[in-house]
Amino acid sequence: MTSVEELTKTLADQGVKYVFGFYVDIHGVPKSKCVPISSLPSMAKGSELYTVGALEGMGDLGPHEDECQGIPDLDRLVVLPWNREIALAPTTLKLNGDRYEQDSRNLLLRQVERAAEMGFVANVGIEPEFYVVRETESGWEPLVPSDRLNEPTRGYDVEATILAQPFLDPMAQYMNELGWGLYSFDHEGGDGQYEFNFDYADALTMADRMVTFRLMAKHVAREQGCIATFMPKPFQDDFGSAAHINISLADVSTGKNAFTAADGGYSELSRLFTGGVLAHGDAITAVTCPTINSYKRFTSKGYMDEISWAPIYRAWGENNRTLMCRMPVNRHCLEVRTADAAVNYYLGIAMVLAAGLDGIEGKIDPGEPINADTYQMDAADLRDLALPNTFEQALTAFETDGLAQSCFGKEFHRTYVDYMTRECHEYGSVVTDWETRKYMQRV
Template sequence: MSQALVLRDELVERGVKYVFGWYTDIHGVPKSKCVPVASLPSMAQGSELYTVGALEGMGELGPHEDECAGIPDLDRLTVLPWDPRYALVPTRLHLNGEPYEQDSRNVLVRQVDAAAAAGFIANVGIEPEFYVVRETADGWEPLVPGDRINSPTRGYDLEATILAEPFLGPVVEHMNALGWGVYSFDHEGGDGQYEFNFDYTDALTMADRMVLFRLMAKHVARQQGCIATFMPKPFQDDFGSAAHINISLADLESGENVFAAGDGTPAYSELSRHFVAGVLAHAGAINAVICPTVNSYKRFTSKGFMDEISWAPVHRAWGENNRTLMCRMPVNRHCLEVRTADSAVNYHLGIAMVLAAGLDGIKRQLDPGEPINRDTYKLAPEELAAYGNLDLPSSLDEALDEFQTDDVAKEVFGPDFHATYLNYKRQEAHEYRSVVTDWETRTYLQRI
């Protein structure tokens, strides 16, 4: 009996009625047809066809062209713990029998395969931050109204975390039911902002999990009469939401972390230095993908309108425990923490870019230089200048300029998807530049 037939029978026994074979659009938003569980065997053969040219940023396949067939990865099927009538399975799109280039998951698969060809497994941990808010007559209010009492921040606040248990508790239960290994969660600095920390895993599995995580958070928030928003900077006077990508390489044969020096100390290996150098060499192009919206760049300030420092990365550099920089090499674990990644990231594309850039650094034996272990928020311009050009793109447009000419970005995306991504995001940036904001009206309408 085929795998699909066995799986179908198992799912029927568990009470599953429908299966979604999902893929994502350019934003990382999952798309799928809903298939009755009895039709799983035909679905496994690619029976479900998609006119992806009608979706966001997935190429321009016209109505006269062939459709993409979804081929599900049945080994990765998940039954939703909050609604076991449904099972979700990640799917790879194929066009004319070949993996479709403009499918985000195919992009990451290619880079995972490239890492394996070089002798490595890429492992990833994510620290997702997001807000849970409800719309009221007075505007958007946090999940727990009392969050606004403890100014300037409720970060790590014990009482605020307990009061948010109606949301936090079910999310933790669902994550652990899926075997994700939650080891901590907390109220972050923003009013109604939360973060979850759970076990790392291989890159493709983690990207797949984060698609489910967003669905999960949104579902539980709705049960509280709220929404979970993954907008990077929803409020100008509050903290932004990051999604730090913690990445390391393990030896393909032994499984040992090759970022560790291997001498039993906290020291990092020379290979890890090459990896971080590669990420820094392609930082602008990476940020065009892991900071994918015009709103993303509102995070990159030391303070802005806030009463407290932002704790956001503002410079293209690395440090050992320095949270003001794009790249942090933590002293308590052997990995590279890419701190510019935000909550709007398409995880399949973002992880693929970081991994490819790091592998390029290893291939070219790049040197990241010495770490910067100072608070760069407080450095005078002349002190910063002594480290060279540490500027990160200050807008989506600037990041796209680097993405446009970056060889690694072109290789990761492929020529067609690279052009699609660039054109789509350029249009987004153009639309934003054309908007007249409330600030402009308040400031200029009667002044001039």
């Protein structure tokens, strides 16, 4: 009996009936055919074919061209703890025997391999934030009904967290069953906003894991008659949802964190990595903040009563949460704070990793840290460090950035620019409620 046949029997004995060999579209949304467990051996050989040209932002493969073949990574297969009849396996898409260039996971694989060639393993931790809300006649309401509970903010609030246990407890149990090393979760500052913190993993494992995380959050929210939304800024008068990418490099031979210096501080290599990320910061932002709505988050306050804690400048600080890059004092990694809840993790992590490796190769100096509250500083003094104000600005940087072009490859780079630019143009044609209120009777 082959190992695949043994796995098939083991899964069937556990009650698994179906397997999804998933890949993701340009938005990070998983796609797959559903395969009965008895067909897993043929699936493992690439029996499942996909016309990916019909999906969102995966290239222009027409109806007259060959289909992509899905090759599942069965070593990374997981059984869903909330539905043990279903297993998920991340999949590599191939076209004519080669990795399909416009597959997000393949893009990250290339950067992981590049890091390995340089002697490193990229490790990543994610801090996912999102809202759980229900639609009512009066609009979107949080999981725990709005009753002026402990205003002005519910951040870290014990009572609000306890009241949200019907959602939070299943999430915690499922994450523990999957062995993710959950070590804390909390009610964030937003009304109905939550964050989970769990162990880091290698870059590819973490990106795969976050696909399952989103599916999990959406399922548990539906059980409460709600939805889990990963929209970056769902409410203009409340906090945005980030997905900070915490990344470091480890020596491929020893496993030692290469961002840690001999004296216990940050190493020179970590500085160069940071320099690369900042040098390509605007282009990275087009990928880690992939919606028009993302740029509503980059404000110190906006319509909020409190400061936003959102990054607004392309710079780094030792513990400065107002900047794109933070080098925390309690762990040796680079925290990229611009990444938001809508990110396609394969693409976002790949771009950050590619830029960091470029910084190491090019010995890019990140400059001196900014450890002051930039919200209180004169914006004119920091104008050259401002992050893009709009998705269009970020896409312009992405389009002309040589690293973005090499990271994505010529075809996928063009697809990304064209697809996202069309979305910007669509938004530019919409007359919003704000415009109607502002101008209908003013002129």
